[in-house]
Amino acid sequence: MPTPRTRSISTKVTEEEYAQFEALAGTQTISEWARDVLLRASKPSxxxxxxxxxxxxxxxxxxxxxxxxxxxxxxxxxxxxxxxxxxxxxxxxxxxxxxxxxxxxxxxx
Known part of the structure; x- marks a missing residue:
């Protein structure tokens, strides 16, 4: 059973940034895409x-x-x-x- 996600991170972005993130997220929600990006950025490839x-x-x-x-x-x-x-x-x-x-x-x- 996966560990439940109980904590949140939020930030403010401009309309242009939001549109860019929507495009980059593709079929994912922006929050799921942002979570993936943050997790990848936190460890070296x-x-x-x-x-x-x-x-x-x-x-x-x-x-x-x-x-x-x-x-x-x-x-x-x-x-x-x-x-x-x-x-x-x-x-x-x-x-x-x-x-x-x-x-x-x-x-x-």
């Missing part, structure tokens, strides 16, 4: 997670490589593989942390 995870892994590898080069430290194939493994091991958790923070922290402006 799998593609967002993947993109952010890969960017964070790439950043971690790049920073470590540049640090080694700046310190004139030789990089072996083993060193590179170790960096890649460490970046891969932590990338998803770090991406989820970043994406969660982006959706829960107050936006400036």
């Amino acid at each position: 799998p593609s967002d997670q993947t993109i952010v995870a890969e960017l964070l892994a790439l950043r971690m590898i790049l920073v470590n490589v540049l640090f080694s080069i700046a310190n004139r430290e030789p990089l072996t194939s083993e060193d590179m593989q170790d960096m890649i493994n460490r970046a891969d091991a932590s990338k998803l958790a770090k991406a989820l942390d970043r994406l969660t923070a982006a959706t829960t922290e107050p936006q400036a402006g």
Whole structure:
């Protein structure tokens, strides 16, 4: 048995915004469409997670490589593989942390 919905959220919109929402809702009621949009916006999509995870892994590898080069430290194939493994091991958790923070922290402006 689904959990009953007992709480409400409301907002005021202009006539133009309401017409836009009606068009976007299609066959759904505007309130059901808005609920779906809010729920989707509150959690990162799998593609967002993947993109952010890969960017964070790439950043971690790049920073470590540049640090080694700046310190004139030789990089072996083993060193590179170790960096890649460490970046891969932590990338998803770090991406989820970043994406969660982006959706829960107050936006400036």
